[in-house]
């Protein structure tokens with residue numbers, strides 16, 4: 650069973666590679682860093698625990714991950730073993746107890762055990778968008794900046810399928 654919170658972090662996935670989020674999007678305070686194992690579910694049925702350095706805002710209990718970095722780490726993790734998973738939909742579910750994650754490096758843990766030691770996020774914002782900066786007239790809407798598409802986490806047509 651997933652531990653339904655209290656104590657869960659909030660989580661934002663930042664889709665803009667050039668945006669470093671040095672200030673918290675919620676309170677505008679300066680962000681720091683926190684390295685913490687994230688549990689990610691990849692369709693159709695794979696869990697991966699990724700020890701990842703998030704941007705972090707203490708007062709908001711907020712972790713911020715960068716989409717392109719997380720996708721890079723996942724691509725590296727799957728490249729040899731299960732490349733067919735690369736490009737699949739995925740969901741960052743929560744944080745894994747650090748001690749337990751460390752044990753998992755040397756001992757096999759079942760997905761159920763892993764989930765038992767995971768705290769899901771209290772609030773998760775998967776789809777944040779920035780507005781294009783600039784001057785706008787009253788009533789004129791700031792256009793949304795579309796994030797660039799994934800460059801590594803994309804489906805590769807297997808050669809078998811092309812034959």
Ligand SMILES: [Zn+2]
Nearest residue numbers: 673676706709
């Ligand atoms: Zn904050």
